[in-house]
Amino acid sequence: MKEILLSIDAGTIDWSRAQFALTAIYHWLFVPLTLGLAVIMGICETIYYKRCKRGAVAAETDFWLSTSKFWQRLFGINFAMGVATGIILEFEFGTNWSNYSWLVGDIFGAPLAIEGIVAFFMESTFVAVMFFGWKKVSRGFHLASTWLTGIGATLSAWWILVANAWMQHPVGCEFNPDTMRNEMTSFWEVALSPAAVDKFLHTVISAWIIGAVFVVAVSCWYLLKQRHTQLAVMSIRIGAVVGLVASLGAAFTGHISGQDVAKMQPMKLAAMEALYDGGTDQSLTLVALLNPLEQPDYASGEEPPLKIGMPYFLSFMATNDFHGYVPGVNDLLNGYTRPDGTREPSAEEKMASGKLAIGALQAYRQAKKDGDEAEAQRQLQTFREHEQYFGYGYVQHRSQLVPNIPLTFWAFRAMVGLGCLLILFFGLVAVLAYQMPFLSVFTRRLLSAIGLMPETHADVHGATRMPRWLLVAAIVMVPLAYIASESGWLVAEFGRQPWTIQDMLPTWASVSDLHSSSVMLTFFLFLVLFTTMLAVEINIMLKQIKKGPEL
Numbered sequence: 001m002k003e004i005l006l007s008i009d010a011g012t013i014d015w016s017r018a019q020f021a022l023t024a025i026y027h028w029l030f031v032p033l034t035l036g037l038a039v040i041m042g043i044c045e046t047i048y049y050k051r052c053k054r055g056a057v058a059a060e061t062d063f064w065l066s067t068s069k070f071w072q073r074l075f076g077i078n079f080a081m082g083v084a085t086g087i088i089l090e091f092e093f094g095t096n097w098s099n100y101s102w103l104v105g106d107i108f109g110a111p112l113a114i115e116g117i118v119a120f121f122m123e124s125t126f127v128a129v130m131f132f133g134w135k136k137v138s139r140g141f142h143l144a145s146t147w148l149t150g151i152g153a154t155l156s157a158w159w160i161l162v163a164n165a166w167m168q169h170p171v172g173c174e175f176n177p178d179t180m181r182n183e184m185t186s187f188w189e190v191a192l193s194p195a196a197v198d199k200f201l202h203t204v205i206s207a208w209i210i211g212a213v214f215v216v217a218v219s220c221w222y223l224l225k226q227r228h229t230q231l232a233v234m235s236i237r238i239g240a241v242v243g244l245v246a247s248l249g250a251a252f253t254g255h256i257s258g259q260d261v262a263k264m265q266p267m268k269l270a271a272m273e274a275l276y277d278g279g280t281d282q283s284l285t286l287v288a289l290l291n292p293l294e295q296p297d298y299a300s301g302e303e304p305p306l307k308i309g310m311p312y313f314l315s316f317m318a319t320n321d322f323h324g325y326v327p328g329v330n331d332l333l334n335g336y337t338r339p340d341g342t343r344e345p346s347a348e349e350k351m352a353s354g355k356l357a358i359g360a361l362q363a364y365r366q367a368k369k370d371g372d373e374a375e376a377q378r379q380l381q382t383f384r385e386h387e388q389y390f391g392y393g394y395v396q397h398r399s400q401l402v403p404n405i406p407l408t409f410w411a412f413r414a415m416v417g418l419g420c421l422l423i424l425f426f427g428l429v430a431v432l433a434y435q436m437p438f439l440s441v442f443t444r445r446l447l448s449a450i451g452l453m454p455e456t457h458a459d460v461h462g463a464t465r466m467p468r469w470l471l472v473a474a475i476v477m478v479p480l481a482y483i484a485s486e487s488g489w490l491v492a493e494f495g496r497q498p499w500t501i502q503d504m505l506p507t508w509a510s511v512s513d514l515h516s517s518s519v520m521l522t523f524f525l526f527l528v529l530f531t532t533m534l535a536v537e538i539n540i541m542l543k544q545i546k547k548g549p550e551l
Helices: 002-007 010-053 058-096 098-132 139-168 187-191 194-225 229-264 266-273 313-319 329-334 347-370 373-394 405-434 437-449 468-494 516-547
Strands: 173-176 181-184 284-287 308-310 456-458 465-467 499-501
Touching (some): 010 058, 010 194, 010 468, 058 229, 058 516, 098 139, 098 187, 098 499, 139 187, 139 499, 194 468, 229 266, 229 313, 266 329, 266 405, 284 313, 329 347, 347 373, 405 468, 465 468
Antiparallel strands (some): 173 181
């Protein structure tokens, strides 16, 4: 790795990161809608199945059948686009990040292989039954196929998120100095690590929010156009409940994820909060005047101007204790003593220890080559003593250990702020859609008092009335929900820089030995390709939405 590190220019690293980020961002435009619509269409078909079992009138069963098919059709369009971008994303590990793939392929490849062999084939099999099995299989088997398609997509997300979580917090592995690779020692420790479980729950639940927002938005558009009002009303009711439950679930799992970050990636948490000098009784920053285009002078310890926060809440988020200790950027760089009395080394100490590990590893391999077993064992012991900070040996300056603070800070606020807005949105829609006696009267009077309910829209039964501005707001919430979702990924990935694998392998020691012009060319090719795919999907989706359900 040392030779590769010295031969790769900065342009290759930057363009490789940009290309992977581009692919991941576009891929994540399709995945959450797939996972979210899977839940909605499953609920709709379950209602259809139960209505048939109860012997409901034909008009009612036909309505739920057409509703199920409508959302499944939109699911299928999005599903195909997600598969295409996902395949490209996985290939980039080998093309652009070959050194990374060589070092951890034995571990990282396992969950991706399971995802491809089991989960992907599972969803591919049952999606065929779901689309082409109407009237060819029993209603019960078709319903099972619909749910299994969603479960298969969710399992795909599980194994991919296991791989990503391992990069954030590597566990269940051991470095083999003879093969120069990390080898898995416990599959279940990798698959069921707390980081993997928390990341999976938070990510999938946030995807349900995207699906719910999309369904509510399409339904509100139908109400604005006074078309398919029965489908719109019933879909709003389903989407509002799914969205409200998912939004509250995302807030809860987000709190748990925040505690994981505090334990495993304290530098990411410090960047999220622009916390330069930590301590006890830390406030959670709501907003601060932080220049989004310039890395701040964190070494001075001067807090960003106009900083407004919630007293003690950062300590609580990180430690479950309102008086808990949270280290800042400078604490992590200079070294500090934890509340339990243990000492965290400074950046320079870690870098020195990492260089000793690299030197001992090279000496070990040379001794093995020379047949000097005693020297090899002595160097191996030295390597094991300093292995914890092996990755720091590739760091040249402490500033490389600090992620982009403005980007991480503002992305975190976008995610949390829009998440709170989504909770309020789904709560309001649910109250108005279900006509909850006390809450509905209170909500209507409150909205009328502030002039936000001058005009209402009713369904064919006169049961659901929503102000026009809320119908329009539902459509606006679609891009806002996507911004919140993408912001979460920005926090997760930019916040752990410079590490490809936390504390083990920095990005500049992970890339392939390619010329930057080659990566630049493929970046723009993918940019055109993915943008075209996105435009095609949006065009097809809009046409299907305008067409409406098949009655």
